[in-house]
Amino acid sequence: MSDLELVKHIGTESTRFRAVLQSAKPDAAVPTCPDWDVADLVWHLTEVQYFWAAVVRQQRTTLAEVEAEDLRRPTGFPELLRTADRCARDLVEVLRRTPPATPVWTWAEDQSAGFVLRRQAHEALIHRVDAECVTGARTPMDAALAADGVDEALRVMFGGAPSWATLTVDEHATLRVVSSDTGHRWAVNLARYAGTDEEGHEQEGPTLAIAPVDHLLPAVATVTASAADLDCWLWGRPPLGDVGLSGDVAVLAGLREVVAAGVQ
Template identity: 30%
Template sequence: MEHAEFVDHILVQAAAMRGAAVEAGPDAEVPSCPGWTVLDLVRHIARVHARVGEILVAEDITVRPDFPRAPQRWDELLEWWDTALSTMVRRFTDLDPLAPTWMFPGAAERTVRAWARRMAHETAIHRLDAELALGVESRLTFAPEFAADGIDERLGLRAIGDSSAVTTGGTILFHAADAGRAWTMTVRPGQNPEVTSAPDAAMHTDAVVAGTADAVYRAVWGRPSTAVTTGSHELVESLPRL
């Protein structure tokens, strides 16, 4: 996907998330984020957007910026988020997509474009969270190309997560049938997983997570999903969390 497409997705997903959050109200519980209310969810994404906006223009790209403080009151928080989102998107539009930035240690790409991709998927998943907080079944279905890219991005992030809790080993196949994409993740105790594209979705592995790209996308993000897991559920559940 192109940089401009990611920026467009940020705008679309953020607008939809904001609408669902306002409709649900700040005190509504977010079932896909246990212990969070909609207020917590909005504060989280607002702080993320504000932080990324600063990352994009930071002169020292070797230092991890802190998360900014966000207002506590709902109306003030929404206004603060609007400003943070607008600033971040403007910088994504104005800056060279290949300009270097700070990024998580171990990440394959550390550029403005990588952050646009990261924010497109972060915002999309939290849009889903906001819609789930409405207490009704979400009719949202992510397009196969976008969902497949999100699977790819999320698996890459998991591969640089905290491996200290990984005590089992094996290979997992993730298969997004309608996108024609598959990935294998090799897990070893105490090590970061290795992710590669799978040339053959029928290859033997210890576990398989399969479904539409939309379903697998939700599954790798730990959201309610119709993806089907076969084989070692323990192996899938042992994957590093961010």
């Protein structure tokens, strides 16, 4: 997916997000984010977009260098929506004029404005789904964007290990994730990470190892659905269609263990 398409999706998904929630009650519960009400959901996306616009605009390469004034949460819901609109438009404009290769701080291995661009397109998309789950007015997700979201979820959110950890891959626990409508495929192995974190604590847990390319080698389990349904399933949001799970029950349970950890 091109950088220009990602920028466009940030604007489109953010606009849809606000439009869906304009008529919602600010204190209505968000079923996909149990600790939040509608106002909390709007404020969350607003803060996120405000922060990353500041990071990219200032082109800071460490978190300590980022100079972002505290964004005050409006007390009224209409003003909150106006603030959300302003922050979304600012993020889109900053990302549109910043080359993706520009070095900036991120929490990931990829320290570039391009990472922020991709991440914020999917942040807006998934929270648009959250908004629609409040009102029940679900609309289609762009298939290409959703497929890219699956790739990001598997490789960035669920895959690999921290820099301080050792990754151990189970060569026999093989899965194939298949997007039935776009034709994308991912070869996945269950794995575990273990090591001592920056604060000196021993850490270990389940993760995934994603092959750079799926060479269609045999897999003991398969997950198949449309790109949109896969994206929702990986993010813990309700798919609109079926997600087909077949093959080795233990390997599928291992995948569920990783996915159940969740990403907000």
